[in-house]
Amino acid sequence: MDYQPPPFFSRGPAPLVRLGFFVSLAVLLMVLDARFRYAESIREVVALLAYPLQRAALAPGELLGATADFFTTQVALKQENDQLKAKDLVAASDLLTLQALRAENSQLRGLLEARERVPRRSTLAEILYQGRDPFSRKVIIDKGGRQGIEPGQAVIDATGVIGQVTRVHPLLAEVTLITDKEQRTPVEVVRNGLRAVIYGGGDKGTLDLSYTATNADVQADDLLVTSGIDGVYPPGLPVAKVAKIERNAATSFATITCIPVAGTDQNRQVLVLSREAGLPPPPAEAAPSASIAPKQKRPKKRE
Amino acid sequence: MAYFEQPQRILLPVSVGYMALTVVLALLFNLMPWHDLVGVPDMVALVVACWCVHQPRRMGIGIAWFVGLLMDAGNGALLGQHAFAYAFLAFGAITLHRRILWFSQWRQAAHVLVLLLLTQVLMLGVRLAAGGVFPGPMYFAGSLTAAALWPTVTFLLLLPQRRPESVDENRPL
Numbered sequence: 001m002d003y004q005p006p007p008f009f010s011r012g013p014a015p016l017v018r019l020g021f022f023v024s025l026a027v028l029l030m031v032l033d034a035r036f037r038y039a040e041s042i043r044e045v046v047a048l049l050a051y052p053l054q055r056a057a058l059a060p061g062e063l064l065g066a067t068a069d070f071f072t073t074q075v076a077l078k079q080e081n082d083q084l085k086a087k088d089l090v091a092a093s094d095l096l097t098l099q100a101l102r103a104e105n106s107q108l109r110g111l112l113e114a115r116e117r118v119p120r121r122s123t124l125a126e127i128l129y130q131g132r133d134p135f136s137r138k139v140i141i142d143k144g145g146r147q148g149i150e151p152g153q154a155v156i157d158a159t160g161v162i163g164q165v166t167r168v169h170p171l172l173a174e175v176t177l178i179t180d181k182e183q184r185t186p187v188e189v190v191r192n193g194l195r196a197v198i199y200g201g202g203d204k205g206t207l208d209l210s211y212t213a214t215n216a217d218v219q220a221d222d223l224l225v226t227s228g229i230d231g232v233y234p235p236g237l238p239v240a241k242v243a244k245i246e247r248n249a250a251t252s253f254a255t256i257t258c259i260p261v262a263g264t265d266q267n268r269q270v271l272v273l274s275r276e277a278g279l280p281p282p283p284a285e286a287a288p289s290a291s292i293a294p295k296q297k298r299p300k301k302r303e
Numbered sequence: 304m305a306y307f308e309q310p311q312r313i314l315l316p317v318s319v320g321y322m323a324l325t326v327v328l329a330l331l332f333n334l335m336p337w338h339d340l341v342g343v344p345d346m347v348a349l350v351v352a353c354w355c356v357h358q359p360r361r362m363g364i365g366i367a368w369f370v371g372l373l374m375d376a377g378n379g380a381l382l383g384q385h386a387f388a389y390a391f392l393a394f395g396a397i398t399l400h401r402r403i404l405w406f407s408q409w410r411q412a413a414h415v416l417v418l419l420l421l422t423q424v425l426m427l428g429v430r431l432a433a434g435g436v437f438p439g440p441m442y443f444a445g446s447l448t449a450a451a452l453w454p455t456v457t458f459l460l461l462l463p464q465r466r467p468e469s470v471d472e473n474r475p476l
Contacts, residue, residue, distance in 0.1 A: 015364065019394040022368040026390060029372075029383030034433045039382045046376035050334070053327070054377055057334035129336035132343075133380040134438035135430045140379065167379065174379045181436055202436050 040167075047169045054140070054172070058128055121274040123147060125155075127267070128172070137180040137200065139163070141270065144171040152232055154273045160238035160262035161185065161226060162270060173272075177264045178239065179205050187239050188227040192217055195227050198240060198258065205264070207240045209256035214247050218256055234273060238262070311404075314464035317358050321463055325350050326370060334377050341441045344449035347374060348392055348422055352415055353453070353460050355396035356403050367393035381433055388425040392418055408454040416450035 012018075033039040125141040143149050145168045153165045155175045164183065167174040176183045181202035187209075188195045194217060199208045212218060222242040228235025240258035247254045329350040337343045347370055354362035371386035378385075395418045396403075403414045423446055431437065 011360065015394055015397050018364045019390055022364050022390040023387060026368065026371075026383040026387035030381055030387065030429060030433070033382040043376055043382050046372050046382075050330075050373045050377040053330050053373070054334050057331045058336065061336055129334075131379040132333060132337060133378050134442055135435040136379070138379045182434075203438055 043167075044169060047172070051169070051171060054128070121148075123149065123272045123274075125149075125173075125270055125272050127175075127270060131174070134203075136182070137177040137202070137205075137264075138166070139175050139177065141173050141175055141272070142171075143272065144169050144173045146170050148274070149173045149272055150275065153275060154226075154233045154237075156237055156271050156273060157262045157267045157269070160240075160260070161233065162260075162262045162264050162267070164232070165272060175270075178260060179207060179264050185233065185239055186227045186230050187224040189218060190223045190225055191219070194218065195229070196224075198224060201257070205260075206243070207258040207260060209242070209258055210253065212254055212256060214249070214252060214254045216254065218242060218245060218254070220245060223261070224258060232275060312461075312465060314461060315466055317361060317464055319361060322354055322358065322361060325354075325460055326366075330370065330373060330377075333374060342444035342448045344445050344452055345419070345422075346449070347371075348389065348419055349415070349449045349452060349456055350460070351389060352392055352396045352418055353456055355393050356400045356411075356415075357457075357461065359397045359400050362393070363397070364390050364393045381430065384426055384429050387429060388422045391425055392422045395421065408457065411457070412450045412453035415453050416446060419446040419449055422446075 013021075029039055029042070033043070123143055125143040128140045128142050131138040131140065141149075141155070149165055149168050151165055151168050154161060155163045155165060161178060163175045163177040163180070164185075165173050166176040178185050178198070178200055179202070180200040183200040185198045185207075186195070187198045196209050196212050196216075199210050201208050209218065209224070220242050223238060224240045224242070226233035226235055226237045226239055238261040240260050242256060243259045244257040245254055246256075326347070329346040332346040351362065351367045351370060355367070367389040368386045371389035372383070374380070374385040374389075375382050396415075399414060399418075403411050406414070420443060423443055427437070427442070
């Protein structure tokens, strides 16, 4: 008869077996997530489990902020009020011209029989925290699928574009900043209307205007705004300012470094803009537009 | 002959509830908004390693894997990245647990530092394979602070298991 050890000595499978099992499970998940994006439903479930923890982790910081707010001095409030009034005055004059321009624009568009631009719905959201992932630049905002946030929507602050919604959970959403290495934004140069695609620079917090010909008409301090031809971003939102241009005759493309206009790392309140309604769906065979598929593989850069 | 570098305490049995509480607190610590602060320790990895060394029958590779999955979902990282690395961390800590306990606290910390660095190297490898860029050598600073916290964390985690050195009827604890 073969001998069986008593059950109280049994410790289940050997650690190496367990390690093998869980590691292969993790590898499977990673491959599904990185290559095929099948893991979204699993992620949603796990994210729902993590949600109470996320909210609880923010509580100390929020408490601190609330306490600081409570002790704001009257002098500070008065100063802020004066500043806001001055700003309001400037904005009011801009607004008046804007209304005149809008009327004129609609008239001209009517003449051209161009389609009227539909005003976009926007949702105010607050940045909860920055993901603790040193490899990507993402922030988590406090509005999710329940509040009508959809993947692909543009996210702006008071000064310009900060990023795009890339993943939506029921109560939270993940925004990839324009400075993320995997993020591209279609832009045009305000000065001459030159269209280009801007790439996130990753950890440096800058942006690269890649694949622009060496002799392209781009100058330092040029303002880049969204071109709007993708149907994702509304046209004319400031994105970046050209900081440095290196033209090297050995390469066919210039190296153009830009600095984001919006405070990608500073603000707490952001506006999520809904996608423009009524655009025809993109043709099926064509490569998806750059900013709709931020995870798409970036072609190898020519050195 | 002194086998241990320091006297060992005879501890009370561990409470599973306390273990779970510490892991949840470590998760809270990791999910707090740290922004771009350099050298924030990966508290979850540290707590998991500590329990794997001290309670290898209660804490195991499976729990470490699941906690890693929560970290991935909470941070928007590649799903499975932390789970993968934490499974290796737990395996390393469980394999080494008999050896580590022979050493003094700071030498234990040196062992754990190696484990934590290997965990980070694994995560780095995974992200580089998935098309990421190297975030700079300061990425590894978190492991150094975590290892420096090892004696404190061990003390706190084992605190409820201690018994009084001299029993006194009039003292509550």
